[in-house]
Amino acid sequence: MVKAPYVLTQTTTRVLEPSDLDAALAVLDSEPVANAFVASRVQIAGLDPWRLGGEMWGWYEDGMLTSLCYAGANLVPICATPRAVRAFADRARRAGRRCSSIVGPSEATAQLWRLLEPNWGPAREVRPHQPLMVADRLPADIAPDPYVRRIRKDEMETIMPACVAMFTEEVGVSPLAGDGGLLYQARVAELVGSGRSFARVDRDGRVVFKAEIGAATTQACQIQGVWVAPEYRGQGYAAPGMAAVLRYALADMAPLVSLYVNDYNTAARATYRRVGFQEIGAFMSVLF
Structure with missing residues (x-):
């Protein structure tokens, strides 16, 4: 029997389970470019922590899943609101650092690091601004290298x-x-x-x-x-x-x-x- 997903009526955070897959994918699909790395893993592995290589934390607002945080080799805030970031930071602080990096959209990641740095710092290096770039067509004036x-x-x-x-x-x-x-x-x-x-x-x-x-x-x-x-x-x-x-x-x-x-x-x-x-x-x- 497939276990029904949790229905929450309060603001809270928890570790997602396989039954939460559709709701998690809906959040990931809301920003497909920024979330491509995590979304690709979830589409293949689902939300089972062993297959995914880490836990997926969910943040609920009024019973709706609105923000995620992937906690594996990397800690990645996803569509994370300021309240969600604070909740994710609390969970990460309690668990202790297990990741080799924190990476994600700059605003949420900066807030997450400010909250975690007193316990997790110092970092080996912080790269605060890494432009996210996108293309949807080939350039008109540069021929692709035929030897690649x-x-x-x-x-x-x-x-x-x-x-x-x-x-x-x-x-x-x-x-x-x-x-x-x-x-x-x-x-x-x-x-x-x-x-x-x-x-x-x-x-x-x-x-x-x-x-x-x-x-x-x-x-x-x-x-x-x-x-x-x-x-x-x-x-x-x-x-x-x-x-x-x-x-x-x-x-x-x-x-x-x-x-x-x-x-x-x-x-x-x-x-x-x-x-x-x-x-x-x-x-x-x-x-x-």
């Missing part, structure tokens, strides 16, 4: 060093630390296996440009891990490479393609604008 292609399953040894280099450069720590990279390698393998890892590989087997579609729903997908090998930077590979990945994404994944970028990365922001991405908001990240 999907990475095959037998090319893990080719793509993995580039992924590690990108992650280390972007995050500031190696993904191979701790468990020796087992979880990170599994994640890269998942993206390769699902046809969402793309690269230009030169004749010597070196990755020139790479990017992944890290999350995808029927409404929106999110590009991540954009990287050009240092020795190839400044030679015009980034924009055509991004146009190629954008073409794959629009054709095979979703009608809206998004990404977020550090505000201080002026070169990357300029490249994304050239390819047709426009800023529609901002994310914030707190790294531990």
